[in-house]
Amino acid sequence: MDSKKSIVYIVDDDVSVCRALSLLLKAHGFSVQTFSRAQDFLAFKHLKLPSCLVLDIQLPDINGLELQEALAERQLRIPIVFITGHGDIPMSVKGMKGGAVDFLTKPFTKKKLLDAVGQAIGKNKIQIKEQAEISKIKRRVKTLSARELEVFRLVAKGMLSKQIARKRGTVLQTIKIHRGRVMQKMQAKTLTELISFAQKAGITPSRF
Amino acid sequence: MEYTVDGIFIVDAQAQDFPITYVNQAFQSMTGYAKTEILGRSYFLFYGVDADPRLVNEIKGTISKGESFHGEMLNFKKNGKKYWNSLRIAPVRDAHGTVTHYIGIQTDITLMREKELEIDEQREELLHVTRVGKLAEFVSSLAHEISQPLTAILSYAQAAQRMLANREPELQKVLSYIINDDQRVAEVIKRLRLLLKKSLPEMKALNINTLINETIMLIATDATVRNCVIKTEFDLSLPSIQGDRIQLQQVLLNLISNSFDALESSQGTHEILIRTLRQDSATLIVEVKDSGCGIPAQNIPKLFTHFFTSKPDGLGMGLAISRSIIEAHGGRLEVKNNPDRGATFYFTILINKKDL
Incomplete structure (x- = not known):
C-alpha cells in the first residue's frame, strides 16, 4: 500500500496512547497527526489526502460518537476506526450504524490496528474518487443551457424524445438536437451513462 | 369471647401437665382439633410435634414462674400444616396470689409473616x-x-x-x-x-407509581430508623413505562438513601418528596427531592463519575451506576439544588410504546 501518501489522524486524550500509536503507524510508513481533544480535530484544516480517523470513544470534551455526528453534519466524510476501553455493545452498534469501519477494544494488536486503518484508508480513497467524479459531472452540468438542462432532466426521468417534444410543443428534430448537445457536453457515450450522471449530480433522485 | 378471630384458651395451672379447660371456636379452627380432642389434654401438645422444643421449654419456664409470655412461633395444625402463631399467655391468680389458671390468646399471623x-x-x-x-x-x-x-x-x-x-x-x-x-x-x-458482564435489562411494561411504592416499602425500616418521612405526589394518570424492575428499584433506592444521608446532618423535618409527572408525549419524570444539605456547586460536575464520593465510607459508585442504568433505559439522570435548601435528583424514562 502506498501509505506514504495517506494520513492517519488519532484522537485520544491519553498522551501516551497517542504517542505510542503514532510511533507504531509511522514505523509502518503512515503520516500521523494526533489530537488530545475532539475540538482540536474539528478545528484542524484537513489535508486533501486519503485519510482515516482513529478515534477514542471516551473523550473529555465531546465523546467520540458525538464527534462522529459532528463530522457527518459538516459532511466531512472520513472513515473512523473507534478504539475503546470498554467493549460496550450499544455504543459499538451506534458507532457502526454511523459508518465506523471497525471497533477495537484496548489493548489491540498491531495487526488489528493496521488491518482496520488499511481498510479505512481504502474506503476513503474510493470516497475521494467518487467525490471527484461527482464534482467533474457537476462542472459539466454547469455548461448546459437552460433548455438543455431541462431536456437532460426529462431524458433522465425516462421520457422519450417524442414525448418531450409534445410536452414542450416543439418538433421532434429540435429536441433531438438538444439531446445530442447534452450527450456531448456531459461526455456521455450511452443513454445509461447519461442517466447515471444525472443521479450522481443530483438532477434526478438516486435510486439508493 | 367464643366468636373472635383470636384463639382463646384457659389452662389449669394446678394440675400436672397444664390441661386445657376451655378453648373457643377460633382456637379449634386454628389448631385443627375439635373441642372434644382438646379439653383435658396438655396445652403443650397443641403447638404440633415439629414446634421448636427450645421455644416450648422457654414458654413453660416463663409461665411456671408466674410471668407472662409474649412471642411468635411456628406451629403445626392437626393436619401438619404450618402457621405462625403470635402468642400471649398470662397467669390468673386467686385472692392469695397463687396462680390458678393461665389464660392465653393466639393470633394466626401467617399472612403477615x-x-x-x-x-x-x-x-x-x-x-x-x-x-x-x-x-x-x-x-x-x-x-x-x-x-x-x-x-x-x-x-x-x-x-x-x-x-x-x-x-x-x-x-x-x-x-x-x-x-x-x-x-x-x-x-x-x-x-x-x-x-462480570452486565446482564441486559429485562424490559417490561411497569407502572412507575407502583414501582416507587414497592421501593418505599423495601426501605421503610431504614426510613424509620433514620427518622425520615417519605412523601409521594403521583400523577395517577401516567401511562406505563418500559423498564427493568430491579434495575429501576436500584436507582430509586440509591437516590432515596442518598437523600437519607443528606438529611442526616440537617435540622428540622427529615422529609423526602418523590414526585412523578409527565414531561412530554413520550417521557415521564421522576423526582426525588430532599431538604438536606444540598450539593456544593463545584461537586455537581463530578457527581456522576466513578469513585467520586463525599461520604467517608462511600465507594463513589451509586450515582455512576444509577446514571448508566437510566441511560440504558433511554433516559437521563440529573440533579439540581433547590432554591430554598436541599437537592432534587430527577430522571426521565420512556413511556411504554403500546401506551402511546
Whole structure:
C-alpha cells in the first residue's frame, strides 16, 4: 500500500496512547497527526489526502460518537476506526450504524490496528474518487443551457424524445438536437451513462 | 369471647401437665382439633410435634414462674400444616396470689409473616444485584484505566520491533516478551469483564407509581430508623413505562438513601418528596427531592463519575451506576439544588410504546 501518501489522524486524550500509536503507524510508513481533544480535530484544516480517523470513544470534551455526528453534519466524510476501553455493545452498534469501519477494544494488536486503518484508508480513497467524479459531472452540468438542462432532466426521468417534444410543443428534430448537445457536453457515450450522471449530480433522485 | 378471630384458651395451672379447660371456636379452627380432642389434654401438645422444643421449654419456664409470655412461633395444625402463631399467655391468680389458671390468646399471623418474608427476599435480591453491579462497575472502570497504558506499552514495543527490523535479534526477543506479557494482562482483563458482564435489562411494561411504592416499602425500616418521612405526589394518570424492575428499584433506592444521608446532618423535618409527572408525549419524570444539605456547586460536575464520593465510607459508585442504568433505559439522570435548601435528583424514562 502506498501509505506514504495517506494520513492517519488519532484522537485520544491519553498522551501516551497517542504517542505510542503514532510511533507504531509511522514505523509502518503512515503520516500521523494526533489530537488530545475532539475540538482540536474539528478545528484542524484537513489535508486533501486519503485519510482515516482513529478515534477514542471516551473523550473529555465531546465523546467520540458525538464527534462522529459532528463530522457527518459538516459532511466531512472520513472513515473512523473507534478504539475503546470498554467493549460496550450499544455504543459499538451506534458507532457502526454511523459508518465506523471497525471497533477495537484496548489493548489491540498491531495487526488489528493496521488491518482496520488499511481498510479505512481504502474506503476513503474510493470516497475521494467518487467525490471527484461527482464534482467533474457537476462542472459539466454547469455548461448546459437552460433548455438543455431541462431536456437532460426529462431524458433522465425516462421520457422519450417524442414525448418531450409534445410536452414542450416543439418538433421532434429540435429536441433531438438538444439531446445530442447534452450527450456531448456531459461526455456521455450511452443513454445509461447519461442517466447515471444525472443521479450522481443530483438532477434526478438516486435510486439508493 | 367464643366468636373472635383470636384463639382463646384457659389452662389449669394446678394440675400436672397444664390441661386445657376451655378453648373457643377460633382456637379449634386454628389448631385443627375439635373441642372434644382438646379439653383435658396438655396445652403443650397443641403447638404440633415439629414446634421448636427450645421455644416450648422457654414458654413453660416463663409461665411456671408466674410471668407472662409474649412471642411468635411456628406451629403445626392437626393436619401438619404450618402457621405462625403470635402468642400471649398470662397467669390468673386467686385472692392469695397463687396462680390458678393461665389464660392465653393466639393470633394466626401467617399472612403477615409471608408478606414480611417476601419483602425481605426482595430486599436481599436487590442488595445482591446492587453489590454485583458495584463490583462490575468497579472492575469495568479499573479495566478501562489499565487498558490505556497497556495499549501504549503494546504499541511502543511493536513500533520498536518494526524500527529494529532485521537487526538486534536479542532486543527483538525482549520486545516480543514484553508484547506477550502485555497480552497476558489483556487476557486477564477480558476474562474479568466477561465474568462480570452486565446482564441486559429485562424490559417490561411497569407502572412507575407502583414501582416507587414497592421501593418505599423495601426501605421503610431504614426510613424509620433514620427518622425520615417519605412523601409521594403521583400523577395517577401516567401511562406505563418500559423498564427493568430491579434495575429501576436500584436507582430509586440509591437516590432515596442518598437523600437519607443528606438529611442526616440537617435540622428540622427529615422529609423526602418523590414526585412523578409527565414531561412530554413520550417521557415521564421522576423526582426525588430532599431538604438536606444540598450539593456544593463545584461537586455537581463530578457527581456522576466513578469513585467520586463525599461520604467517608462511600465507594463513589451509586450515582455512576444509577446514571448508566437510566441511560440504558433511554433516559437521563440529573440533579439540581433547590432554591430554598436541599437537592432534587430527577430522571426521565420512556413511556411504554403500546401506551402511546
